[in-house]
Amino acid sequence: MVERANKPKPPTLSSTPGLPPQATVTFSEDNSRVVAELPTGESVQVLLHGATVISWKDASGDEKLWLSDAAKLDGSKAVRGGIPVVFPVFGTAPTHPQTKGLPQHGFARTSRWEFLGKSTSESAADDKASASNEPTVKLDFGLSSGSPGLDPVARAHWPFRFNLIYSVTLNPSSLTTSIVATNDGAESFECQVLMHTYLRVNDITKVEIQGLSNAFYTDKVDAGAVKTQTSTPFTIAGETDRVYTPAKEEGVEEEAAVTVAEQGRPKYRVTRDNLSNVVVWNPWTDKAQGMADFEPKDGFRKMLCVEPGAVGAWQAVEAGDAFEGAQTITLL
Ligand SMILES: O=P(O)(O)OC[C@H]1O[C@H](O)[C@H](O)[C@@H](O)[C@@H]1O
Secondary structure, eight states: OOOOOTOOSSSSSSSSSTTTTOOOEEEOOOOSEEEEEEETSSSEEEEEEEEEEEEEEOOTBBOOOOOTTTTTOOSSSSOSSBBBESSSSOOOOOOTTEEEEEEEBBBBGGGGGEEEEEEETTOOOOSSSHHEEEEEEEEEEETTTTTTSSSSSHHHHOOEEEHHHHHEETTTTEEEEEEEEEEEEOOEEEEEEEOEEEEEEGGGGGEEEESSSTTEEGGGTTEEEEEEOOOSOOOOOOOEEEEEEEEEEETTOOOOOOOEETTTTTEEEEEEEEEEEEEEEEEHHHEEEEHOOOOOOGGOOOOOEEEEEEEEEEEEEEOHHHHHHHHEEEEE
């Protein structure tokens, strides 16, 4: 059972002498979000609407994600900022028979998920962090075709039986989000998955992105032209909306990391597991102006979306099978 946010905090986080202090997990008073804090001070907040991570702070309280001042957190709209979950379609797909009726980025980000529970370093014994005695907390969220909180648009336009488990794992120096999308029905379906991470930066003009050299990308601000990333690291100096497909190194199982540096200092490393694309997005002046929920209007200077996903192709999930993917963002 999670504790309520309004319950007074226990005087110490470790109630059992000899055991390492545990993370605390509480619900906000209005039940809209789950808040987890490590004994070392790092914290994460996940809104049940969309299972959207809306805050990730380090031990000093420094926020790592960008969230619009005008973001709707009341369930009326997808959240502008944090980490919205994109499923089962990235963008819109008017020519894809199964998802053509769905709104932009699907329905996962506009559905109310269920909080399934937490595990901390003690119970997550196979977790790498706990093996090194680092505190860790994992929060699990669920959404299925039978969920009461499922956006009605899913029932109307995506008639498949599915089950999504989305896990948010906080360690002192990293945040991992992972998804398992299971096909519970008798028919196969095709889907796309993406974690739409809005990283917070101090000044976008000082940001450099590394790790995408020679990667092919679709340039959505140039009519979908397919290009190759020649200059690396690269900087952002205008509206940017690119879907990268970085090549995998031969014989290497893992996908190459993308590093975001600011003023020459590495800041975030984004690693991917079974997510073969990376979208890099910044709306810049005009697009930011055009989004009612994007505030302040010059907020594009404080953010960079680096979005690991499986969106370049459709993922076919046969009956009884599942698609799994994850990202880890490490503070450098
Ligand atoms: O406004 P939204 O539906 O949240 O989408 C925000 C952005 O998401 C992705 O990064 C896409 O590549 C962009 O084309 C899109 O503008």
